[in-house]
Amino acid sequence: MTAAGYLPRMAVLDITTPYSRQTSFLYDRLIAPAVVPLIAPIEAEWATRLGPSARVLDVGCGGGQVAARLAADHPSYEVVGVDLSKDQVRRAQRRSPRLTFQVADALALPFPDGIFDGVYSIASLKHWPDVARGIAECARVVRPGGLLCLVEVERGCSFDDTLGFVRTTPLGRGPLLVPASAAFMAFVAGRGWHIDEARAAMATLPLDAPRIERHGGVALVLHGRKRL
Numbered sequence: 682m683t684a685a686g687y688l689p690r691m692a693v694l695d696i697t698t699p700y701s702r703q704t705s706f707l708y709d710r711l712i713a714p715a716v717v718p719l720i721a722p723i724e725a726e727w728a729t730r731l732g733p734s735a736r737v738l739d740v741g742c743g744g745g746q747v748a749a750r751l752a753a754d755h756p757s758y759e760v761v762g763v764d765l766s767k768d769q770v771r772r773a774q775r776r777s778p779r780l781t782f783q784v785a786d787a788l789a790l791p792f793p794d795g796i797f798d799g800v801y802s803i804a805s806l807k808h809w810p811d812v813a814r815g816i817a818e819c820a821r822v823v824r825p826g827g828l829l830c831l832v833e834v835e836r837g838c839s840f841d842d843t844l845g846f847v848r849t850t851p852l853g854r855g856p857l858l859v860p861a862s863a864a865f866m867a868f869v870a871g872r873g874w875h876i877d878e879a880r881a882a883m884a885t886l887p888l889d890a891p892r893i894e895r896h897g898g899v900a901l902v903l904h905g906r907k908r909l
């Protein structure tokens with residue numbers, strides 16, 4: 682494959698294409714190890730709000746690291762993950778054989794209304810060709826009274842915040858820190874969620890007491906409980 686053909690497949694130029702085997706491998710090795718600790722405080726909060734047993738959906742689950750962590754911390758939870766990429770689903774299923782992962786598009790979730798106690802999505806929104814539709818789908822499959830949590834990199838985070846995040850990845854421990862941070866800024870944060878877009882999304886959602894928070898320097902988190 683030519684370099685010009687390889688880059689799009691790596692989802693660098695067109696980030697709505699499914700993650701390939703190579704992109705899934707690189708994400709698994711380079712970024713996902715930093716996502717689990719970033720999400721840990723949010724995960725702890727879900728647990729207090731979800732109660733002792735819950736059916737939870739991870740939309741755009743990637744290699745399933747966060748789903749695996751959630752299931753390990755809360756063995757009574759039923760955790761389901763979906764991802765557009767069959768390579769990511771394969772990785773997730775290999776990582777957690779007892780959880781359920783399937784290939785599915787966030788824009789057309791293959792579930793009836795209201796069957797999950799909690800639905801979350803981490804760093805996947807920026808890849809969706811119609812973010813409003815994907816978010817509406819996430820909200821549709823949460824039961825009334827259940828939790829919705831959407832996390833995405835903030836477009837507009839500072840270079841210092843980006844450096845801080847990249848330092849927590851395997852790329853941040855050597856001379857690649859600055860170039861990797863510049864690439865993260867251009868190709869990831871540059872396609873992330875702007876706070877005004879998050880606020881506009883929040884206004885469309887059927888949530889009680891929704892809130893948006895900045896988290897870990899680079900992320901925006903939209904949380905809420907679906908109206909009864």
Ligand SMILES: C[S@@+](CC[C@H](N)C(=O)[O-])C[C@H]1O[C@@H](n2cnc3c(N)ncnc32)[C@H](O)[C@@H]1O
Pocket residue numbers: 697699700708713716740741742743744745746747763764765766769785786787788802803804805808809810
């Ligand atoms: C940056 S990764 C995040 C993975 C995981 N949530 C994490 O935080 O480690 C984005 C994931 O979203 C998935 N994705 C992209 N578009 C999607 C869509 N339309 N529906 C479902 N998943 C999608 C990609 O395949 C990829 O695995």
